[in-house]
Amino acid sequence: MSSSTLPLLFINLGGEMLYILDQRLRAQNIPADKAKKVMNDIITTMFNKKFLEELFKPQELYSKKALRTVFDRLAHASIMRLNQASMDKLYDLMTMAFKYQVLLCPRPKDILLVSFNHMDAIKDFVKDTPSILSQVDETYQQLIEMYTPLSSGEFQLIRQTLLIFFQDMHIRVSIFLKDKVQNSNGRFVLPTSGPVPYGTQVPGLIRVFSCAGEEVSRLQFTNGGNYTAALREGSFEIFGDRVTKLGTNMYSVSRPVETHMSGTSKNSAQHTKVNTAPNPLAKEELNLLAKLMGGLEVQKTGNADSGFRVNLFATDEEEQEALISRPDELSYGVINIQATKDQQANAELAKIMGEFTESGDQSPCSSSKGDDLLAMMDGL
DSSP states (O other): OOOOOOHHHHHHHHHHHHHHHHHHHHHTOOOOHHHHHHHHHHHHHHHHHHHHHTTTOOOOOOHHHHHHHHHHHHHHHSSEEEOOOHHHHHHHHHHHHHHHHHHSSSSTTHHHHHHHHHHHHHHHHHHHHHHHOOOOOHHHHHHHHHTTTTTHHHHHHHHHHHHHHHHHHHHHHOOOOOOOBBBBTTTTOOEEEEOOOOOOOOOHHHHHHHOTTEEEEEOOOOOOSSEEEOOOOOOOSSOOOOOOTSSSTTTTOOOOOOEEEOOHHHHHHHHHHHOOOOTTTTHHHHHHHHHHTTTTOOOSSSSGGGOOOOOSSSSSSHHHHHHHOOGGOOOOOOOOOOOSOOOOTTHHHHHHHHHSSSOOOOOTOOSSSOHHHHHGGOOO
């Protein structure tokens, strides 16, 4: 497992989330000023300095449930609200889109180009807000300094870590199904055509060399695909042509997007449910998650009337049906982090409770007895 995977996972999933929300805000005809506020608030929260300091520290990936908790809070960082079914669908779309991009990367290093495509789009969302733009540019520089020196082997380890994280997710997405890049069982179809990775040759030729290093013979074979040579390498600078389209906005052309749980996913979830053994790293993970979320600053709406709900389904009835029909095993749930009685020993959790409680009226100084971190893991 690579300890430098989390920032890339967060940036790319966050980018996909912004693409989806931008499309839904337009589809629901949300007033431009409110839509802009939502995007600005979420991006401001994503690129909060304290939050990113925790994010960029070397650490293992969180569990799916823990990461879902972070994005649940992030999606509600503004005046927009999502019901449970819409949040489930949003997270499904985010994860499946990035999984597809990781699978299709010609080289492991191209994951960084995918990340830069997301960052370019995020910069475009806040191009008229200099204060937020400077936050994004600072993170851009951190990404370049942290990842461009890595070797191909290190990028391969990052790619492997991401694929392990996504390996049990087989949610069918209508866009992928219509484009015939996903099968009915939720698994992706890898192409046997197109440009080969930069720095490599089109397959179809075997060259035999002597002990002295001289070429002695050639043998051609049919490669079974329609490959072309890569024209050029994508730019790894802040400004430049990324060449690859992976990581760009696939919702720029408006079309309905549906998700469906495949039979494979349902079966795997049932098998997962049987394994209820406690995770020995769970306590440490929750401590890290608490510290990470402690760096987030979620704005609270002063006027309840200014808020609005976004539905990722065509109708409220479809949303309700999706919530009812979704198996419990496939609902990520949200980790309920509770502040403990000892406020001095748990200042970070107290801060989180003040900023992230869904009710918005619970005080971090509440005298009610809380659970310690180890006891909380029973709810994971």
